[in-house]
Amino acid sequence: MGKEKGGFLTPKAIANRIKAKGLQKLRWYCQMCQKQCRDENGFKCHMMSESHQRQLLLFAENPDKYLDTFSKDFQDGYLELLRRRFGTKRVHANIVYQEYIADREHVHMNSTMWETLTEFVKWLGKEGECVVDYTEKGWFVQYIDRDPETIRRQEATKAKEKMDMDDEERTAKFIQQQISRASQSDTKSHNPEFTELKREDEEEKVTFSLDSGAKKKEDTTFKKPTGNPLKKVDSKSVFGKGESSRQEGKMETGGAEMRGQKRKSALGEIMEFEEKKREKVNRKDYWLQKGIVIKIVSKKLGDKFYKKKAYVKEVKDLYTGIIKTLDSGDTIKVDQTHVETVIPAIGKEVMVVNGAYRGEKATLEHIDTKEFCCTIKINSGLITGRIVEGIQYEDISKLHT
Known part of the structure; x- marks a missing residue:
């Protein structure tokens, strides 16, 4: 009998399967x-x-x-x-x-x-x-996830963020009312007045008479004081009156200052707590905002746009946006890693792009080049007029006008 041709385990069949394996x-x-x-x-x-x-x-x-x-x-x-x-x-x-x-x-x-x-x-x-x-x-x-469950979770998250922002606005309004009420009470409270030191008992006379005999006698004559007739008057009270009144004035002044410091520290603690809360909610890893001036710092977009300034025309998603250069008017799409914020001159208007006051417009008041931070004055929202110190360079950017 001849040998059967073909078969699953023949060398040729195995080689064909190996060749057919994979893409x-x-x-x-x-x-x-x-x-x-x-x-x-x-x-x-x-x-x-x-x-x-x-x-x-x-x-x-x-x-x-x-x-x-x-x-x-x-x-x-x-x-x-x-x-x-x-x-x-x-x-x-x-x-x-x-x-x-x-x-x-x-x-x-x-x-x-x-x-x-x-x-x-x-x-x-x-x-x-x-x-x-x-x-x-x-x-x-x-x-783009259009699953109903995913959409429901996103809507619940947005509703929670909106509720947190509403609570934050109410708290900020309450703190502002407390600050205004405290400032009014401070203006109404009288400040200590300092007057010229005058001796009240000028008419008092103290006389001493010494006998020439063996026993020393002391005769002290007082005129009737204007205060309590039973009050005992001695030389220490007579000659030390000015010094004691001065010390009492200092104690009263020090007490008023301590009360003012305590009131100020309490308000400061409340404001610090609320600012930390706002910082935790508003601090994000994305910062592009519409209408701000930015500077292109990446050479990936070409040498033509390197170190050029532009303004954000539109924010496409969280990390990318459409910008328009200020000099040539070219419109390009960039990632936020390709650009950085621009710090204007003092007195110019800026926008807070990240941190506790994210989205608020402000005025640049001071720049600290040693600490790489600045001081701004908020111009929008419920906290208009608040001075905020220690804002980092990357948290604010110049507004395009």
Whole structure:
């Protein structure tokens, strides 16, 4: 009996399975037949086969149906991978595509309505499926989660933030009322008055008489004092009156100052506590605000825009925005890492872009170049007129006028 040809465990069958394992070239794949060929000769033979010809006849009957089906499957697979793998993070489109085509059973792009990945990404942005933007590194996509549960959680978070802001505004208003009430009470309270030192008992006379005999006698004669007749008057009270009144005046003045310091420290503690609370709520890792002047500090945008000043025309998302240069009027899209804030001259108007007073307009009062901070005066909100010290350079920026 002759040896049986072929078989699952023959060396040729094993070699063929090893060659077929993994991804093959996209141009030798037939989407209609879902068959991957290893080389050009195999693909040519497949195209001449009877099974492939039958599939072409089916495709010719209704090409739009098959094309839409393949496009829909490709889009669903891409978006599902983007949602599961990256969530709502901003990621490079090609990274998602490379992970998508790692599956051998994926729908190939040459069978869809899109010829390139760029066209597909643009179509996603146009249809509102993702947030897309173009940088010098290529196209980036960000998935838009429209799940009802996710939307409900986002609305609950926004409602909580709004409630916290309302409570904060009420607290700030209450503190402002307390400060105004304290300032009014301070003006009404009389300050200690210092008068010229005068001796009250000028008419008193003290006389001493000494006998020439053996016994010394002391005769002291007093006129009737104007105060309590039972009050005993001695030489210490007579001659030390001015010094004691001066000490009493100092004690009264010191007591008034101590009371003022205690009142001031209590208000200061309340304001410090509220400022820490505002700082915790408003301190974010993003700071771009519409209408502020910024300076381009990255050379990735080109030497033409390096060190140029511009103003933020529109904020696209939390970290990127559309800016317009002040000198040439060019409009470009930048990330917040490419720019920095601009500190104007003293007396100019600025906007607080981060920290406790985020979003408030203010006037620059003083700049401390040693500590890299400044002093501002708030011009908006419930705390108008408040002077705030120790604001860092990166927390404020010049307003565009």
